[in-house]
Amino acid sequence: MAYSEKVIDHYNNPRNVGTLNKDSKFVGTGLVGAPECGDVMRLQIEVGEDNVITDAKFKTFGCGSAIASSSLATEWLKGKTIDEALSIDNMDIVEELALPPVKIHCSVLAEDAIKSAINDYRVKNGLEAIVLEKSHH
Amino acid sequence: MKQPIYLDNNATTPLDPRVLEAMLPYFTEKFGNAASRNHAFGWVAEEGVDYAREQVAKLIGCTEKEIIFTSGATEADNLAIKGVFEMYKEKGNHIITAVTEHKAVLDTCKHLEKNGARVTYLGVKEDGLIDLAELEAAMTLETILVSIMYGNNEIGVIQPVKEISAIAHKHGALFMTDATQAVGKIPVDVNTDGIDLMAFSAHKMYGPKGVGALYVRRKNPRVKVTSQMDGGGHERGMRSGTLNVPGIVGLGKACELCRLEMESESVRLSGLRDRLESTLSKMEESYVNGNVEHRLPHVANISFKYVEGEGLMMAMSDLAVSSGSACTSASLEPSYVLKSLGLSDDLAHSSIRYGLGRFTTEEDIDHAIAITEKAVNHLRELSPLWEMFKEGIDLSKIEWAEH
Numbered sequence: 033m034a035y036s037e038k039v040i041d042h043y044n045n046p047r048n049v050g051t052l053n054k055d056s057k058f059v060g061t062g063l064v065g066a067p068e069c070g071d072v073m074r075l076q077i078e079v080g081e082d083n084v085i086t087d088a089k090f091k092t093f094g095c096g097s098a099i100a101s102s103s104l105a106t107e108w109l110k111g112k113t114i115d116e117a118l119s120i121d122n123m124d125i126v127e128e129l130a131l132p133p134v135k136i137h138c139s140v141l142a143e144d145a146i147k148s149a150i151n152d153y154r155v156k157n158g159l160e161a162i163v164l165e166k167s168h169h
Numbered sequence: 170m171k172q173p174i175y176l177d178n179n180a181t182t183p184l185d186p187r188v189l190e191a192m193l194p195y196f197t198e199k200f201g202n203a204a205s206r207n208h209a210f211g212w213v214a215e216e217g218v219d220y221a222r223e224q225v226a227k228l229i230g231c232t233e234k235e236i237i238f239t240s241g242a243t244e245a246d247n248l249a250i251k252g253v254f255e256m257y258k259e260k261g262n263h264i265i266t267a268v269t270e271h272k273a274v275l276d277t278c279k280h281l282e283k284n285g286a287r288v289t290y291l292g293v294k295e296d297g298l299i300d301l302a303e304l305e306a307a308m309t310l311e312t313i314l315v316s317i318m319y320g321n322n323e324i325g326v327i328q329p330v331k332e333i334s335a336i337a338h339k340h341g342a343l344f345m346t347d348a349t350q351a352v353g354k355i356p357v358d359v360n361t362d363g364i365d366l367m368a369f370s371a372h373k374m375y376g377p378k379g380v381g382a383l384y385v386r387r388k389n390p391r392v393k394v395t396s397q398m399d400g401g402g403h404e405r406g407m408r409s410g411t412l413n414v415p416g417i418v419g420l421g422k423a424c425e426l427c428r429l430e431m432e433s434e435s436v437r438l439s440g441l442r443d444r445l446e447s448t449l450s451k452m453e454e455s456y457v458n459g460n461v462e463h464r465l466p467h468v469a470n471i472s473f474k475y476v477e478g479e480g481l482m483m484a485m486s487d488l489a490v491s492s493g494s495a496c497t498s499a500s501l502e503p504s505y506v507l508k509s510l511g512l513s514d515d516l517a518h519s520s521i522r523y524g525l526g527r528f529t530t531e532e533d534i535d536h537a538i539a540i541t542e543k544a545v546n547h548l549r550e551l552s553p554l555w556e557m558f559k560e561g562i563d564l565s566k567i568e569w570a571e572h
Contacts, residue, residue, distance in 0.1 A: 035483065043480075046551060051556065064570055065570065067514070067569065068514035069514075071477065072569070073553070091552060091553040092552070094477050095479040096480055099480060
């Protein structure tokens, strides 16, 4: 199976790799997946005034498509408000990266990571966690 | 140096040019049907096949009449197991095999279970070898066949075939072995090893794809298999179908070259493999899978913890290897062979198999080492698990969201 050019680009030059201070109340951390399944994503957002995401970082254990999905997600998150970020759908990632059907779960995981990071931020700041739709997998 | 570097010789090997040269005339001027008894075209083709049969027999220490040519090892496995099951039905219906066998054996056994066979799948020890006491305990009066592979395709461990065949024979069962990875690489002698049936293939030993053979013992005891392909009664009635003359000639030549070069080649390959393995296993959190004493000279299987195998292969695009990770399969299940060694799923996902071959050079190995080290380090920089490990977090204590 060949990878799309965009997957290869994100894989070779991953954007926003790194770690934010998970103890900061401005930072939300999402850790999703499991080592036994072969993918784990950690996605972090830093939220500034007016609920705007000022920074996003990721680290991913997984295949090329998983790495590319999370790298793309951090790129999209920066500058978006929390509400805008919540509307990112995994199929947008599938489309942008031209992921084949067997790799759709990588995009699902990225969407889960975004929502889980947002929830972590909300709970830290005294807001209720948003009830997530059950994962598609 | 050629790029990418081919280190997947357990999947298939390139055709040796000397084999190709031997095959070529049999596509054109010597095109005859080996079964045509009444003209020179047939005789010439038959001569080619007979000569190949001798070359094959010489490699494994049997007589020419004991070689049945097939389309490959998968067909030979099917013919041996299904053929014995049907032929020896009166005697019993029990077959013993192991969980680390190739799918050609496992799925054939599963098929037979639907037709009344009882199959015991032996587990393996941590090093990939079966437990002989467990085999002995599994033998019953109904056991007609023990089928255990010679060398494993994923981790390269060599099963104690001599001891296994002795146990099978003591209990009146036949011993069959899938020796696809072993024949041509290490000395295999059907008499010393007590083998009754043995499957192998040309394309794993620098021969062409689409041809293999089943060895069927003719003396002490005389073994028979029911044919699975009916027709003109070729191959002593056990495998009908016009002989693949160029392929068979290629298999013969490949066997001859392996026999002549095995001694020096296996020393060269194990030297290169050891160099690759000892360097890479010095990396932090890397583990060699399978028994390192009883194994094929050309295979190394290494897990690099905290990186995922498929992602790793993508980072090593100049290297053609294979991984125990199955991120692409619908089940997301990693290698069943590695799992049966007791490896955790995450280590199985992190494994890379290096398969060296006749055309692998020292330079290739040095390059493969450099590429692997760079890729593993790069991916660990990206890995949240590596970061957590470095921070001293016990990953087994985390509640992962299974998906």
